[in-house]
Amino acid sequence: MAAPVSLQVEFGGGAELLFDGVKKHQVTLPCQPEPWDIRNLLKWIKQNLLKERPELFMQGESVRPGILVLINDADWELMGELDYKLQDQDNVLFISTLHGG
Amino acid sequence: MCEAAGDDGGCGAGTAPERRRRAPAHSHPRPCVKCGQGSAALIIRLGDAFCRVCFREYFVHKFRAMLGKNRVIFPGEKVLLALSGGPASSAMLRQVQEGLSRETAKRLRFIPGLVYIDEGAVRGQSAAQREQSLARMETLLQATGFPYHLAHLEQALELPASILRPGPGGSGKPSPSYKDAVEGFIQQQRQEGDGDGDTLVPGLGTRDTPVGPPAAPRLPPATRTQELLRLFEAVETPTAREELLQMLRTHLILQTARTRGYTKVMTGESCTRVAIKLLTNLALGRGAFLAVDTGFVDNRHGDVMVVRPMRDYMAKEIAFYNHFFDVPTVIVPPLPTKRREKPSVHRLMERFLLGLQEDFPSTISTVYRYGDGREAEAKASSESQRCLLCLCALDIAGEEELALEPTLIMEEPEPVGNGCCQDTPAAGVESRAAFIPLLCYSCRLTFKELGPLATLPPYVRAEAQRRIRRAELELQSQEVLPEDEEPGKS
Ligand SMILES: [Zn+2]
Ligand SMILES: [Zn+2]
Numbered sequence: 019m020a021a022p023v024s025l026q027v028e029f030g031g032g033a034e035l036l037f038d039g040v041k042k043h044q045v046t047l048p049c050q051p052e053p054w055d056i057r058n059l060l061k062w063i064k065q066n067l068l069k070e071r072p073e074l075f076m077q078g079e080s081v082r083p084g085i086l087v088l089i090n091d092a093d094w095e096l097m098g099e100l101d102y103k104l105q106d107q108d109n110v111l112f113i114s115t116l117h118g119g
Numbered sequence: 120m121c122e123a124a125g126d127d128g129g130c131g132a133g134t135a136p137e138r139r140r141r142a143p144a145h146s147h148p149r150p151c152v153k154c155g156q157g158s159a160a161l162i163i164r165l166g167d168a169f170c171r172v173c174f175r176e177y178f179v180h181k182f183r184a185m186l187g188k189n190r191v192i193f194p195g196e197k198v199l200l201a202l203s204g205g206p207a208s209s210a211m212l213r214q215v216q217e218g219l220s221r222e223t224a225k226r227l228r229f230i231p232g233l234v235y236i237d238e239g240a241v242r243g244q245s246a247a248q249r250e251q252s253l254a255r256m257e258t259l260l261q262a263t264g265f266p267y268h269l270a271h272l273e274q275a276l277e278l279p280a281s282i283l284r285p286g287p288g289g290s291g292k293p294s295p296s297y298k299d300a301v302e303g304f305i306q307q308q309r310q311e312g313d314g315d316g317d318t319l320v321p322g323l324g325t326r327d328t329p330v331g332p333p334a335a336p337r338l339p340p341a342t343r344t345q346e347l348l349r350l351f352e353a354v355e356t357p358t359a360r361e362e363l364l365q366m367l368r369t370h371l372i373l374q375t376a377r378t379r380g381y382t383k384v385m386t387g388e389s390c391t392r393v394a395i396k397l398l399t400n401l402a403l404g405r406g407a408f409l410a411v412d413t414g415f416v417d418n419r420h421g422d423v424m425v426v427r428p429m430r431d432y433m434a435k436e437i438a439f440y441n442h443f444f445d446v447p448t449v450i451v452p453p454l455p456t457k458r459r460e461k462p463s464v465h466r467l468m469e470r471f472l473l474g475l476q477e478d479f480p481s482t483i484s485t486v487y488r489y490g491d492g493r494e495a496e497a498k499a500s501s502e503s504q505r506c507l508l509c510l511c512a513l514d515i516a517g518e519e520e521l522a523l524e525p526t527l528i529m530e531e532p533e534p535v536g537n538g539c540c541q542d543t544p545a546a547g548v549e550s551r552a553a554f555i556p557l558l559c560y561s562c563r564l565t566f567k568e569l570g571p572l573a574t575l576p577p578y579v580r581a582e583a584q585r586r587i588r589r590a591e592l593e594l595q596s597q598e599v600l601p602e603d604e605e606p607g608k609s
Binding site: 035095096 | 162452474
């Protein structure tokens, strides 16, 4: 049984507009049998933070193409993407690059 | 130190559409491929993991390399940076700041100015939101210490018809060689002290670096905003609305450059944007103009050259750069779509291309390179051979004209709208059909969806009337007709 995980989840580049314009969210993920990874986090965000139009943020079980993910300020592509196992106090940042200038 | 950044300067390597490889979980920290020491912070292009320090160097180098390779911006030249508040143009501004503060040998030597077009009216922002965005933007602009100009999209309604004509110089006479210009600049610097007498032609309601904190932004009069909104409301599709917005924006920037004496404009399209624009333009029938629309140099306006120095950067690289190095941006909302409207071709292409890129990471650079290999062929000898709206060489051959016209000419000639604007067309002669020969294939398609003539921007109507009249005069003087052909519309 994994302990609860506290995270800072941030949105930028316009992605925050899908979350009431709030950029920083302090999040505590509840205990669950298997450890938390990004895949589960996205599911949790969809259910708990994302109020409307989930298709603008997610596609399938991942983020929509054009949305970047940084884990503790590093590219998630270096960290295993959806499979990355979240640690307590991790920082996860989503930056939208869609219709930018 | 620069080799790893690649000398081809492209925004990606790879030729075949290689399937994406996914890194195994927990492989962090991976070392940087460039210095081998720092821990990697991001993957650029195809699988190269860079640390922050090397990434920054790569990014900054790329900008200078882009300008150095193309050699179109002369020392001492006034260059207008077109900023949107978005990530790419904000990163571009930072590169210019970096470039100007470097030690002499590597320093950029042009004179920058900034322009920001407030498009809040058509992006669904309330007056309060507009003022807020404007104030934030103005604070950013002011902090640079560069001269800056603010304009509202509403001001496009006051543009002169001449904005649709190529300016003098440019295409015709050969410009001085880069080397001559550099030498001239050095000499000039020795001779004169600092005598920039800034003679400003009254034009747009713009400001040059005011002293003190930014004043409360002044929005245009409500009647102007309503007029602009009527124009956008009348447009029938989101695709045409996007095109219209881009056109008005381009013309306002161009006008600012002309009245303020800038000879170059820099815009911030990233490689990702360029690839999306390229496919969008193919879909909109602008295949013939790919080089002008997406290349490094866009010379269609003659006196003012538009350059795109960010077109080698992936949107991802820009986003990471801005995040790592605290480049401020101002988010503007996208153009709102009406209920039940299909998204614009622009949006669909973005979705399509980014989706493809997800599985085939060389997609965007491949598309981008396709555009790169094409010659800029925007040359048209006289204005009558240029499209009224996009100023590209008219590309219509006889058959296409026939194929298009039935759908376009059905409309009755319209009653002329209220004659409130400067050089409003003479009564009676304005008809949609008369516009058609003035437009390229693609702009004909857009024009069809732009709604009634009465809501078109006055400068477009005025210039169209001028060209139509001119064509009629030419026709009359040219021939003594043996048999009566189509008489002019009455
Ligand atoms: Zn490194
Ligand atoms: Zn055109």
